[in-house]
Amino acid sequence: MPPLSAAKSKLPTAKTIVSTIGSAAATAVVLRSVARDYLPHEFREYLYLGVRNFINKYFSTHLTMVIYEFDGFQDNEIYNASELYIAARMSTDIHRLKVIKNPTQKNITATMEVNEDFTDVFNGVKFYWSLVSKKHPTRQYYSHDNRTSRTDQRSLELMFHRDHKDVALNEYLPFILNEAEKRKQEQKSVKLFTVNTNTSYSRMASSTWTSVNLDHPATFATLAMDGDLKEMVKKDLDRFVARREYYRKVGKAWKRGYLLYGPPGTGKSSLIAAMANYLNFDIYDLELTDIKSNSELRSLLVATANRSILVVEDIDCSVELHDRVAVEAAKAVAAKKKGNYPKENEVTLSGFLNFIDGLWSSCGDERIIIFTTNRKDKLDLALLRPGRMDLHIHMSYCTPCGFRLLASNYLGITQHDLFKQIEDLMSEVDVTPAEVAEQLLKDDNPDTVLDGLIKFFDVKRKMNEEAKAEAERKEKEEAEAEVARKEKEEAEEEAKRKKKEEEKLATKN
Secondary structure (H helix, E strand, O other): OOOHHHHHHHHHHHHHHHHHHHHHHHHHHHHHHHHHHHOOHHHHHHHHHHHHHHHHHHOOOEEEEEEEOEEOOEEOHHHHHHHHHHHHHOOOOOOOEEEEOOOOEOOOEEEEOOOOEEEEEEOOEEEEEEEEEEEEEEEEEEEOOEEEEEEEEEEEEEEEEHHHHHHHHHHHHHHHHHHHHHHHHHHEOOEEEEEOOOOOOOOOHHHHEEEEEOOOOOOOOOOOOOHHHHHHHHHHHHHHHOOHHHHHHHOOOOEEEEEEEOOOOOOHHHHHHHHHHHHOOEEEEOOHHHOOOHHHHHHHHHOOOOOEEEEEOOHHHOOOOEOHHHHHHHHHHHHHHHOOOOOOOOOOHHHHHHHHHOHHHHOOOOEEEEEEEOOHHHEOHHHHOOOOOOEEEEOOOOOHHHHHHHHHHHHOOOOOOOHHHHHHHHOOOOOOHHHHHHHHOOOOOHHHHHHHHHHHHHHHHHHHHHHHHHHHHHHHHHHHHHHHHHHHHHHHHHHHHHHHHHHHHHHHO
16 A cells, blocks of 8 residues: 555645636536627537537547438438337437327327437447437428428437447348338328329329228228138238248239129128228229229329228229120120221220239239129139239128127127027028128117017018029020020021022022
């Protein structure tokens, strides 16, 4: 140990150091107060920047990245993503929050306000975030297609140790972009897009779609479908959205095709709404009869967004896309009678298939295409092959499982003495989930409603029998008419043959 006298001799030196530090701190406080009161804002900012740069250059071991809100007149994607990311992960230490809600969001978002700090840890590395706002003369900014005037320029500053620059650029920021995209999808409201027939197709393609919020309450939990079928559809959707890299690896467009077929009222539209709500995908409802040409169709499909569902309902009723051989034959006959040729400027089967399965199908990612039809047998086989319609889902008549779910949803009951009788009737009489739901809506009393449903089965049985008898009558009449037509043709052919023979005999004589 050093002698006591040596230790005492060093005390004045320590006191001098402490005194000097105290004086320097006091001086700094006074200078800061004077600068704040008397120096112009621009000079203070310049002075602060110079001091900070000096410290960072010669003493700091950290690196700061500045992420501005705008890049020229466009949004900075990294800034928006970082703001969403921070909003989801910021700690309770922050005292000031900015609260926002955009029209496209479901919920209110709270994020960091100016001059607040946030510390994040990623793979063991600490990253320090701060939100900075600097005053500037009024400038015009374009954000989400809206022009706004701003007198401030906001930026997020990301500070970290210099050794972790590669981690920040190659891992951390890409991770933030991915997480922000997920959060954005979770927050957005599902929209239903339809073709705006009043819009000129000579304008930008994006203007041909008009949208409204999709408030359809259908979910897989409320669908009156067989439980195993619902689980199969959910698993197929989950598998599809999780296979981005797989689709890229095998060289296929990241899309999936579904064909929903079955009688009207079996829940095809409800299933589409449930799929959209489950995935949080927008729906583009395409009515092919409104489209005049392949070029218009191409413009519409290119304008659809990623993570969306394209729906073509009642595809069996769409002209030119079913019974291709019969349609082409009819067109040829009509063209021959009129002495002209069919129009080239129209939606054709080959053109439609090129957009859902050809080169144009790769113009976008994570797309789902759904066809609905009441008559699967009427569709052209070219529409049904794998790669176009990957999964065929039969929407059947109401089953006992579906009925019990409807009873639970509409009446709030899971058991009743009449359930067994109703389920037995379902095996004898075909009724759709829509018809059952309509009966369950007629009263709040379960006894009254279920008794009325049983009576409805009797009415439905009579209707089905009458419809069957009418169909058999028409089929018989058509068969008889076909027989009569053939007999008439045979008679005419026989008459022609006899006439020719008579003419030959007359010529010889």
